[in-house]
Amino acid sequence: MKDYEEYFRTNRLPHIWCPGCGNGIVMKSIAKAIAKLDLDQDKTVIVSGIGCSSRASGYMDFDTLHTAHGRAIPFATGVKLANPELNVIVITGDGDCTAIGGNHFIHGARRNIDLTVVLFNNNIYGMTGGQASPLTPTSKKATTAPYGVVDRPFDPCQLAQAAGATYIARGTAFHAAQLPDLIAKGIQNKGFSLIEAITPCPISYGRRNKLGDSPAMLKLMSESAVPLTAYGKLAPEQQEGKFPIGVLHESHFGEYSKEYSHVIERAEGGQK
Protein backbone atom coordinates (compact mmCIF):
# COMPACT_ATOMS: atom_id res chain seq x y z
CA MET A 1 0.00 0.00 0.00
CA LYS A 2 1.35 3.40 -0.98
CA ASP A 3 1.82 6.09 1.61
CA TYR A 4 -0.98 8.66 1.36
CA GLU A 5 1.49 11.53 0.96
CA GLU A 6 2.60 10.09 -2.37
CA TYR A 7 -0.77 11.23 -3.72
CA PHE A 8 -0.15 14.87 -2.79
CA ARG A 9 1.49 17.59 -4.83
CA THR A 10 3.81 18.29 -1.94
CA ASN A 11 5.44 21.25 -3.69
CA ARG A 12 2.09 23.05 -3.31
CA LEU A 13 2.04 22.61 0.46
CA PRO A 14 1.42 24.24 2.93
CA HIS A 15 -2.13 24.67 1.71
CA ILE A 16 -4.18 27.86 1.83
CA TRP A 17 -6.77 26.67 4.34
CA CYS A 18 -7.04 28.53 7.65
CA PRO A 19 -5.38 27.22 10.81
CA GLY A 20 -7.62 24.50 12.23
CA CYS A 21 -9.69 24.01 9.07
CA GLY A 22 -10.75 20.37 8.83
CA ASN A 23 -10.54 20.20 5.02
CA GLY A 24 -6.99 18.85 5.27
CA ILE A 25 -8.24 15.94 7.38
CA VAL A 26 -10.90 15.04 4.80
CA MET A 27 -8.44 15.41 1.92
CA LYS A 28 -6.05 13.10 3.72
CA SER A 29 -8.92 10.61 4.15
CA ILE A 30 -9.60 10.66 0.40
CA ALA A 31 -5.90 9.97 -0.29
CA LYS A 32 -5.94 7.15 2.27
CA ALA A 33 -9.05 5.64 0.65
CA ILE A 34 -7.35 5.73 -2.76
CA ALA A 35 -4.20 4.20 -1.25
CA LYS A 36 -6.30 1.47 0.35
CA LEU A 37 -7.94 0.55 -2.96
CA ASP A 38 -4.62 1.02 -4.79
CA LEU A 39 -6.28 2.93 -7.65
CA ASP A 40 -4.19 3.72 -10.71
CA GLN A 41 -3.18 7.38 -10.49
CA ASP A 42 -3.58 7.76 -14.25
CA LYS A 43 -7.09 6.31 -14.15
CA THR A 44 -8.39 8.44 -11.30
CA VAL A 45 -9.86 11.86 -11.92
CA ILE A 46 -10.64 14.39 -9.22
CA VAL A 47 -13.19 17.03 -10.12
CA SER A 48 -14.01 19.93 -7.86
CA GLY A 49 -16.21 22.99 -7.99
CA ILE A 50 -15.55 26.31 -6.27
CA GLY A 51 -15.04 26.98 -2.60
CA CYS A 52 -12.62 26.23 0.20
CA SER A 53 -13.12 22.48 -0.15
CA SER A 54 -12.67 22.54 -3.90
CA ARG A 55 -9.11 23.80 -3.52
CA ALA A 56 -8.26 20.24 -2.51
CA SER A 57 -8.04 19.13 -6.14
CA GLY A 58 -5.01 21.39 -6.57
CA TYR A 59 -3.08 19.55 -3.87
CA MET A 60 -3.80 16.05 -5.11
CA ASP A 61 -1.55 14.41 -7.67
CA PHE A 62 -4.09 12.98 -10.11
CA ASP A 63 -5.71 14.26 -13.27
CA THR A 64 -7.65 17.04 -11.62
CA LEU A 65 -10.27 19.47 -12.80
CA HIS A 66 -11.21 22.65 -10.93
CA THR A 67 -14.48 23.67 -12.54
CA ALA A 68 -17.21 26.30 -12.37
CA HIS A 69 -19.17 26.97 -9.18
CA GLY A 70 -21.63 24.17 -8.48
CA ARG A 71 -20.82 22.44 -11.77
CA ALA A 72 -18.41 19.77 -10.56
CA ILE A 73 -20.99 16.97 -11.03
CA PRO A 74 -21.84 17.91 -14.67
CA PHE A 75 -18.11 18.05 -15.55
CA ALA A 76 -17.56 14.74 -13.78
CA THR A 77 -20.54 13.23 -15.65
CA GLY A 78 -18.88 14.26 -18.91
CA VAL A 79 -15.56 12.73 -17.87
CA LYS A 80 -17.21 9.49 -16.82
CA LEU A 81 -19.30 9.16 -19.99
CA ALA A 82 -16.33 9.95 -22.24
CA ASN A 83 -14.29 7.23 -20.58
CA PRO A 84 -16.29 4.93 -18.27
CA GLU A 85 -13.07 3.17 -17.17
CA LEU A 86 -12.04 6.11 -15.03
CA ASN A 87 -12.63 6.41 -11.31
CA VAL A 88 -14.17 9.82 -10.89
CA ILE A 89 -14.18 11.50 -7.49
CA VAL A 90 -15.96 14.79 -6.98
CA ILE A 91 -14.85 17.12 -4.22
CA THR A 92 -17.43 19.72 -3.35
CA GLY A 93 -18.51 21.93 -0.51
CA ASP A 94 -21.86 22.48 1.15
CA GLY A 95 -22.65 25.67 -0.76
CA ASP A 96 -21.22 24.36 -4.02
CA CYS A 97 -23.15 21.10 -3.84
CA THR A 98 -26.50 22.02 -2.32
CA ALA A 99 -27.03 25.65 -3.33
CA ILE A 100 -25.40 26.59 -6.64
CA GLY A 101 -25.09 22.97 -7.74
CA GLY A 102 -28.22 21.65 -6.01
CA ASN A 103 -29.95 20.81 -9.24
CA HIS A 104 -26.91 19.01 -10.65
CA PHE A 105 -26.55 17.13 -7.39
CA ILE A 106 -30.06 15.67 -7.36
CA HIS A 107 -29.94 14.84 -11.06
CA GLY A 108 -26.57 13.13 -10.69
CA ALA A 109 -28.13 11.01 -7.97
CA ARG A 110 -31.23 10.38 -10.10
CA ARG A 111 -29.11 9.12 -13.00
CA ASN A 112 -27.07 6.96 -10.66
CA ILE A 113 -23.89 7.70 -12.57
CA ASP A 114 -20.77 6.14 -11.08
CA LEU A 115 -19.34 9.16 -9.27
CA THR A 116 -18.08 9.39 -5.71
CA VAL A 117 -19.10 12.75 -4.32
CA VAL A 118 -17.27 13.81 -1.17
CA LEU A 119 -19.20 16.70 0.31
CA PHE A 120 -17.07 18.77 2.70
CA ASN A 121 -19.74 20.17 5.00
CA ASN A 122 -18.43 23.09 7.05
CA ASN A 123 -21.89 24.69 7.39
CA ILE A 124 -20.83 27.99 5.81
CA TYR A 125 -19.44 29.68 2.70
CA GLY A 126 -15.93 30.04 4.08
CA MET A 127 -13.98 31.39 1.11
CA THR A 128 -16.28 34.31 0.39
CA GLY A 129 -16.47 35.48 3.99
CA GLY A 130 -18.96 33.42 5.96
CA GLN A 131 -22.32 33.74 4.22
CA ALA A 132 -25.08 31.33 5.25
CA SER A 133 -25.28 28.21 3.10
CA PRO A 134 -28.22 25.78 2.76
CA LEU A 135 -26.48 23.61 5.37
CA THR A 136 -26.09 26.33 8.01
CA PRO A 137 -28.22 25.12 10.94
CA THR A 138 -31.26 27.18 11.97
CA SER A 139 -30.49 30.12 14.31
CA LYS A 140 -26.73 29.98 13.68
CA LYS A 141 -25.13 33.28 12.72
CA ALA A 142 -23.48 34.12 9.43
CA THR A 143 -22.47 37.40 7.75
CA THR A 144 -25.70 37.31 5.74
CA ALA A 145 -27.69 36.32 8.84
CA PRO A 146 -26.29 38.41 11.73
CA TYR A 147 -29.34 37.58 13.91
CA GLY A 148 -29.32 33.90 13.04
CA VAL A 149 -30.49 31.85 10.09
CA VAL A 150 -34.27 31.53 9.78
CA ASP A 151 -34.38 28.69 7.22
CA ARG A 152 -34.07 25.00 7.95
CA PRO A 153 -30.93 23.31 6.62
CA PHE A 154 -31.01 20.49 4.08
CA ASP A 155 -30.07 17.01 5.14
CA PRO A 156 -27.90 16.21 2.08
CA CYS A 157 -27.97 12.47 2.85
CA GLN A 158 -31.78 12.32 2.87
CA LEU A 159 -31.84 14.54 -0.21
CA ALA A 160 -29.52 12.17 -2.10
CA GLN A 161 -31.48 9.14 -0.92
CA ALA A 162 -34.77 10.62 -2.13
CA ALA A 163 -33.11 11.48 -5.45
CA GLY A 164 -31.90 7.90 -5.93
CA ALA A 165 -28.23 7.71 -4.88
CA THR A 166 -27.14 4.12 -4.27
CA TYR A 167 -24.53 4.66 -1.53
CA ILE A 168 -24.78 7.31 1.17
CA ALA A 169 -22.49 7.71 4.16
CA ARG A 170 -21.69 10.39 6.67
CA GLY A 171 -18.47 10.90 8.59
CA THR A 172 -16.77 13.69 10.47
CA ALA A 173 -13.25 15.09 10.64
CA PHE A 174 -13.08 13.92 14.26
CA HIS A 175 -13.79 10.33 13.21
CA ALA A 176 -10.83 10.49 10.84
CA ALA A 177 -10.00 6.81 11.21
CA GLN A 178 -13.44 5.78 9.90
CA LEU A 179 -13.69 8.29 7.06
CA PRO A 180 -11.24 6.60 4.61
CA ASP A 181 -13.26 3.36 4.86
CA LEU A 182 -16.51 5.19 4.14
CA ILE A 183 -14.93 6.88 1.11
CA ALA A 184 -13.34 3.62 -0.12
CA LYS A 185 -16.74 1.88 -0.02
CA GLY A 186 -18.20 4.79 -1.99
CA ILE A 187 -15.49 4.45 -4.66
CA GLN A 188 -16.19 0.70 -4.91
CA ASN A 189 -19.93 1.26 -5.32
CA LYS A 190 -20.94 1.22 -8.99
CA GLY A 191 -23.33 4.11 -8.95
CA PHE A 192 -23.79 7.52 -7.39
CA SER A 193 -22.14 7.65 -3.98
CA LEU A 194 -22.35 10.51 -1.53
CA ILE A 195 -20.07 10.82 1.47
CA GLU A 196 -20.90 13.80 3.66
CA ALA A 197 -17.80 14.72 5.64
CA ILE A 198 -18.54 17.18 8.42
CA THR A 199 -15.55 19.42 8.94
CA PRO A 200 -14.87 22.33 11.30
CA CYS A 201 -14.60 25.89 10.03
CA PRO A 202 -13.26 27.67 13.11
CA ILE A 203 -12.69 31.03 11.40
CA SER A 204 -15.87 31.81 9.45
CA TYR A 205 -18.39 29.62 11.30
CA GLY A 206 -17.05 28.66 14.73
CA ARG A 207 -15.84 32.10 15.75
CA ARG A 208 -19.09 33.81 14.80
CA ASN A 209 -21.15 31.19 16.66
CA LYS A 210 -18.89 30.99 19.73
CA LEU A 211 -18.08 27.33 19.16
CA GLY A 212 -14.46 27.80 20.16
CA ASP A 213 -11.33 26.88 18.28
CA SER A 214 -10.76 23.89 16.03
CA PRO A 215 -10.07 21.31 18.81
CA ALA A 216 -13.26 22.46 20.59
CA MET A 217 -15.27 22.07 17.38
CA LEU A 218 -13.82 18.59 16.82
CA LYS A 219 -14.77 17.62 20.38
CA LEU A 220 -18.28 18.91 19.75
CA MET A 221 -18.44 16.59 16.71
CA SER A 222 -17.34 13.65 18.81
CA GLU A 223 -20.23 14.36 21.21
CA SER A 224 -22.93 14.96 18.61
CA ALA A 225 -22.05 12.25 16.07
CA VAL A 226 -23.58 8.87 16.93
CA PRO A 227 -23.09 5.61 14.97
CA LEU A 228 -26.23 4.76 12.99
CA THR A 229 -27.32 1.70 15.01
CA ALA A 230 -26.89 3.53 18.32
CA TYR A 231 -28.71 6.55 16.89
CA GLY A 232 -31.70 4.37 16.00
CA LYS A 233 -32.01 3.27 19.62
CA LEU A 234 -32.14 6.81 21.00
CA ALA A 235 -35.46 8.30 22.04
CA PRO A 236 -36.61 11.23 19.83
CA GLU A 237 -35.77 13.78 22.56
CA GLN A 238 -32.26 12.31 22.90
CA GLN A 239 -31.77 12.60 19.14
CA GLU A 240 -32.07 16.38 19.45
CA GLY A 241 -28.79 17.98 18.35
CA LYS A 242 -27.26 14.64 17.37
CA PHE A 243 -26.76 13.09 13.95
CA PRO A 244 -26.02 9.55 12.72
CA ILE A 245 -22.70 8.63 11.12
CA GLY A 246 -21.62 5.58 9.15
CA VAL A 247 -23.14 3.99 6.04
CA LEU A 248 -26.68 5.39 5.97
CA HIS A 249 -28.07 3.86 2.79
CA GLU A 250 -27.16 1.26 0.19
CA SER A 251 -29.26 0.12 -2.76
CA HIS A 252 -28.87 -1.27 -6.26
CA PHE A 253 -29.87 0.24 -9.56
CA GLY A 254 -28.44 0.22 -13.08
CA GLU A 255 -25.38 2.42 -13.48
CA TYR A 256 -25.82 5.23 -16.00
CA SER A 257 -22.70 4.88 -18.17
CA LYS A 258 -23.39 1.13 -18.52
CA GLU A 259 -27.04 1.74 -19.41
CA TYR A 260 -25.94 4.40 -21.86
CA SER A 261 -23.60 2.00 -23.62
CA HIS A 262 -26.68 -0.12 -24.42
CA VAL A 263 -28.27 2.97 -25.99
CA ILE A 264 -25.18 3.43 -28.16
CA GLU A 265 -25.40 -0.22 -29.25
CA ARG A 266 -29.08 0.14 -30.14
CA ALA A 267 -28.46 3.36 -32.05
CA GLU A 268 -25.73 1.68 -34.06
CA GLY A 269 -28.25 -1.02 -34.96
CA GLY A 270 -26.10 -3.73 -33.44
CA GLN A 271 -27.64 -7.08 -32.56
CA LYS A 272 -25.75 -7.75 -29.39
Next chain:
Amino acid sequence: MSKLIIRTNRCKGCNVCVTFCPKKVLALDTLGKIYAVDEASCIQCGQCELRCPDFAIRVAPKEAK
Protein backbone atom coordinates in the same frame (compact mmCIF):
# COMPACT_ATOMS: atom_id res chain seq x y z
CA MET B 1 15.47 7.14 15.76
CA SER B 2 13.07 9.95 16.34
CA LYS B 3 9.48 8.91 17.00
CA LEU B 4 7.94 12.01 15.48
CA ILE B 5 8.65 13.72 12.19
CA ILE B 6 7.59 17.35 12.43
CA ARG B 7 7.59 19.69 9.45
CA THR B 8 7.25 23.12 10.98
CA ASN B 9 7.03 24.86 7.60
CA ARG B 10 3.61 23.25 7.16
CA CYS B 11 2.39 23.82 10.74
CA LYS B 12 -0.16 26.57 11.28
CA GLY B 13 -0.40 26.17 15.04
CA CYS B 14 -4.07 25.13 15.20
CA ASN B 15 -3.48 23.22 18.45
CA VAL B 16 -5.36 20.08 17.30
CA CYS B 17 -2.44 17.68 17.87
CA VAL B 18 -1.61 19.27 21.22
CA THR B 19 -5.22 18.80 22.40
CA PHE B 20 -5.65 15.22 21.24
CA CYS B 21 -2.25 13.89 22.38
CA PRO B 22 -3.02 11.50 25.27
CA LYS B 23 0.50 11.82 26.72
CA LYS B 24 0.92 15.61 26.43
CA VAL B 25 4.00 15.18 24.26
CA LEU B 26 3.40 18.19 22.04
CA ALA B 27 3.24 21.93 22.64
CA LEU B 28 3.29 25.14 20.64
CA ASP B 29 6.44 27.25 20.73
CA THR B 30 6.53 31.06 20.92
CA LEU B 31 6.13 31.28 17.14
CA GLY B 32 3.00 29.10 17.29
CA LYS B 33 4.59 26.01 15.75
CA ILE B 34 4.50 22.56 17.28
CA TYR B 35 7.46 20.87 18.89
CA ALA B 36 7.89 17.76 21.03
CA VAL B 37 8.28 18.70 24.70
CA ASP B 38 8.64 15.17 25.93
CA GLU B 39 9.33 12.82 23.05
CA ALA B 40 10.40 10.03 25.41
CA SER B 41 6.83 9.55 26.67
CA CYS B 42 5.35 9.35 23.15
CA ILE B 43 3.53 6.04 22.68
CA GLN B 44 3.22 6.48 18.88
CA CYS B 45 -0.56 6.14 18.98
CA GLY B 46 -0.90 8.29 15.85
CA GLN B 47 -3.67 10.57 17.12
CA CYS B 48 -1.66 13.67 16.14
CA GLU B 49 -0.99 12.46 12.61
CA LEU B 50 -4.59 11.28 12.18
CA ARG B 51 -6.10 14.72 12.78
CA CYS B 52 -3.34 17.10 11.69
CA PRO B 53 -5.10 19.15 8.98
CA ASP B 54 -1.80 20.48 7.64
CA PHE B 55 0.11 17.19 7.16
CA ALA B 56 2.79 18.67 9.44
CA ILE B 57 3.34 15.70 11.74
CA ARG B 58 4.08 12.06 11.01
CA VAL B 59 4.56 9.27 13.51
CA ALA B 60 7.49 7.03 12.66
CA PRO B 61 6.62 3.32 12.42
CA LYS B 62 7.20 1.49 15.70
CA GLU B 63 10.60 -0.14 15.88
CA ALA B 64 10.60 -3.89 16.42
CA LYS B 65 11.70 -4.84 19.91
